[in-house]
Amino acid sequence: MTLTETARITKISILALAILVVIGISGWASFQFWYHRYYLPSRPVQVEVPEVKFGVLPRPLFPKSNVSSSNFSYSIDTETGELPTKITQLMKVYFIPQLGTTLLAPNKARILAESLNFNTNPEVVNSSTYQFKNGDGGTLLIDLNNSNFTIRYPQASSSAILQSVPLPDEDSLIDYFQNFLKQRGLFSNSLQKGTPLVTYDKFPQKTSLVATVSIIPADLDGTRVVTPSFKNGLVQATITQNKDSLKLLDVIFTIWEPDNQNTSTYPLKTIQTAFDELKAGKGTVIVEPPKPRVSLATVYLAYFEANEYAQYIQPVYVFEGEEFVAYVPAITDQYLEK
Template sequence: MVTLSSINKEVGKIIKIAGVFIVFLLIAFTLIRLATIFIPKAPEKPQKAFGKLPQPDFLASQINDKFKFNIDTISGNLPNLPVIARVYKISNPAPNLLALKNFEDSAMNLGFKNRTKVSNIYYRWSSEEPVSRILTLNIQSGDFVITSGILKDPNYTSAPLTTGEEITAEASNFLDSLGVLPDDIDNTKTKIDLLSLTSSTLVKATSISRANYLKIQFSQKDMNNMPIVYDQDSPMSLIITLPQGSPIVVGANYSHQEVSHDSSTYPLKTSQEAFDELSNNKAYILFAPATDSVSVKKVYLAYYIPKTKASYLLPVVVFEGEGFLAYVPGVKDE
């Protein structure tokens, strides 16, 4: 016969067992947490799905001097960089006659007419109002350039220039009107240079009052919290002036390389390995001071897009200093 006393004993046993089980779970959970804190994870193995990668297609450096490099970062040391990074394929569009027709329609709306076939891949249009301009398109790559005699006229004087938002908006609207404004542009990185004409060459002006042209350079958005870097100038740049008080694009060098979602991870050089290559004259130096000693103040990872059409978006280690900029290929040689 079941009595109240026997029921209480059974309930007491169940409570004790449950209590022991709960304590066991708490101990197990604590041990797991401690393990995740004190036992390092096994490093992620690089996928290397694209096989052996090409080297970044750096331009031939005009700076071959041997420098003595000093590490002058905030910490006084080289940073610990990630050991792997993603490499992305770059999409290279095929020639498209429909794209040519659409581009021509857009160009004509901007005043460019009289199409001329220069070669199998180059087409040219001209515009005479409000100034003489020539637009040349590479239908294979989608790249285009704009030239104008006003960029070589020593007697030309622009209406007063401004570097306000309306100028960057004018540049963006021009690309949008041509149907080539990319959606990966980071407007917060847009750069404006003041230019003047000296001995038939455009150079940076010392002040806006001495400038006759504005050079607008666009940059692409970061990838995986890493900036995209180029050569000294962005491959997506326009030159604007105000011949009659209204802004007009009189120069352009436009080349956009679209990064695809197809990617794979690769091992990276350490900051010390990259610094050793820099010290051994194996870096692409974009500019340097007129001294034999350089203080490196910043070291970081970035993705590099060259002037030539690339197959991959490759990481580089960037070294910055006072009047100094250099890139070292980031993928470890294996």
């Protein structure tokens, strides 16, 4: 084969390859156009089916409200002027295991009480609650089912120790409470992920003699977690300045650990349905406004954690405005107890 023939064959091969490449690109582009323009739109919409493996759920344990949500008139004053439209149609519900009272629970409660400076023998309040007292007049209640507890001092004792001593800055108050928990092995991973919040009993802050340090729960599956008070978490302490040191006036320690391996998806009512229920008096007012007309600035889904044990953590709608917060169950009524 001569050099001339070799060159000719090479040119033909390159030309053929170029033609194939052009045909391939054109074919791929045509396929993509057909696939996205005609095929995908013609397919039936795939609707995710909720699992509902827990069956009918108990209703959220909202606190009792002093007023009906139907007592107010509402205006939608969100950024768009409308209720949110991008709301998911289903969400996970989380099971909360309850360990229950075991043979080891009483001894575990005594060890916890000693770490909290309550060294007396317990009084049996009921089959699942122990009460301890100390020399400062404090009372400690421990739930044997889960080791949640509260510490309270009588009002007279609390008043007696209050002095006109300025409280330290917020960081110092947060460190004090967190160290209190750490020293007793109570500062769990879930609390570490939470957000500390300090609120004062008076305004301006410098006139306050008492502050509350609360740990707001961390998000669950990327969704905010709200509590019965909305403003505080279920783990909190009231603190004052006693001469040269800080002193706890009360502690509330309530933790519910959801089982991330035991969940089930449930269908949600539409946001319009939830709003209609709010107006009809089926919502629970958490923060009562001073005026009968409520301007709603935000409406969103959140998970609700109750003060008492609830078998499940489930989503709720939160309606929030200036000096107003209300909750409405988010699960469709079909899957909520009547």
